[in-house]
Amino acid sequence: MRKIKKIMMVAMSMILVAGMVMPLHAAGKVTVKASGTATPAYQYGQEKELKLTITNGTDTAIENVVVTPQVKANIEKWPFEIENVSYEQKVDKIEAGKSYELTYDVKAREDVASKYYNVKFDVSYDGLENAFEQSVFVKMTAKPEEKPQEKPEEKPQTDPQPQQPSADTGISNSEPMVYSGGDSGDSGSATTSTSVPRVIVTGFSTDPEEVKAGSNFKLIVHLKNTSKTTAVKNMLFDFNAPTEGQDANTASPAFLPASGSSTVYLDGIGANGTKDISIDMNAKSDLVQKPYSIEMSMKYEDGDGTQFESTSSISVPVKQDARFEFSEFELSGETVEVGSEVNVMCNLYNMGRIKLYNVKAKFEGEGIKSKEIFVGNVESGATASIDGMITGESETTGDGKVKMVVTYEDESGAVFTAEKELTLLVTAPMTDDMMMNESEMVEQEKAFPIIPVIVGVIIIGVIVVVVIVKKKKEKKRRAEEEEILEDELNRLTENE
Incomplete structure (x- = not known):
């Protein structure tokens, strides 16, 4: 009887282990992104609504949803004026698979640069242990710079004689x-x-x-x-x-x-x-x-x-020769679908002794397009940020090499070019059929009763083990009885 109990305990342990190691299907996500398909764009000093869409991609309703932007004094973190004490917004309830639109009244700062800013939001709701972070890119256009009139350099004079150096010949x-x-x-x-x-x-x-x-x-x-x-x-x-x-x-x-x-x-x-x-x-x-x-x-x-x-x-x-270096590229994704955008950033370090004028950057490669990025003038010893968006136009057939072409001018207006390569694959967009097939596969996986089948197999295995043990015991008992009878028969024979 004890052995049967031990076997049943082993069987139950196997059932628990099986339940632990069985793959669980990932739950859907709660996402926050900019409303519409275009990246929100602002001019310096412009007042405009920032509309976000929060989507409940889970299987259950979520309640007491709180979305709070990470408002910072640092313009790189928050390119808008800080006009409110709190920007927190709450939603009582969002049903499974439903979305809700949030609206923020914001004003772009006067000193924004012409580039894309990564604005981060904290999201929390009931049942969630820790708030998670979502990023939304916004495009800013800077105030046009007024180019100062540069004074012509005075040629050094070492001779105080009456005749001065000629401006043409030096x-x-x-x-x-x-x-x-x-x-x-x-x-x-x-x-x-x-x-x-x-x-x-x-x-x-x-x-x-x-x-x-x-x-x-x-x-x-x-x-x-x-x-x-x-x-x-x-x-x-x-x-x-x-x-x-x-x-x-x-x-x-x-x-x-x-x-x-x-x-x-x-x-x-x-x-x-x-x-x-x-x-x-x-x-x-x-x-x-x-x-x-x-x-x-x-x-x-x-x-x-x-x-x-x-x-x-x-x-x-x-x-003086221009001397500068580029940092490693930072991409918001390793690939981009046709029709979608990916953010690419890097820094330019001016390590030389001359100023770089009218620095511009553009990305070129198979299956992509991008707008020219105006960086401006970069002083000697200064760092400039190159921040652009690449749009996928057609699926990549080659190695996905993309060139960043940077042009700049010296003080005389001569134009120079520098290049740096990165790898970005453009993939085919996910069609409705592909999405339906994927959802059907998920439903089929959910419909197949894997755990009950495993439990049934384990129970049958336990029964078989019990039967085998019983048969072995019965066989052993019969052998002992036969041995006793044989001993008795031998004893009777000796007495006669």
């Missing part, structure tokens, strides 16, 4: 100073009887044409002897650049000679003649993008040995 020349010299003891009288030979810089060029910070370049200076009667000789030129840098330990000239020597020698220039001199230089790597002056001092003699000195200033523009 060159200035000073008047030569005369010093006595040569074998004659009275060379001063000779210079008064002849014209003073004046050597000027008529222009310059660089190789390469664009000088970039941190690179080597060749500076080619074009010289002219303006005197029509006097030749000059024994010419010595020395190049000096202004010191750049805030720290005394790291301050150094903007340009340094690549060979180590800043001096160039030239035999001479004939009357009314021209010649070129060149020097290899290196631009300091941390220079800001602007023109930098190089002062060139000249020493030369005329035919009588009279010495002259003068200076010229050359203004060389330095360019």
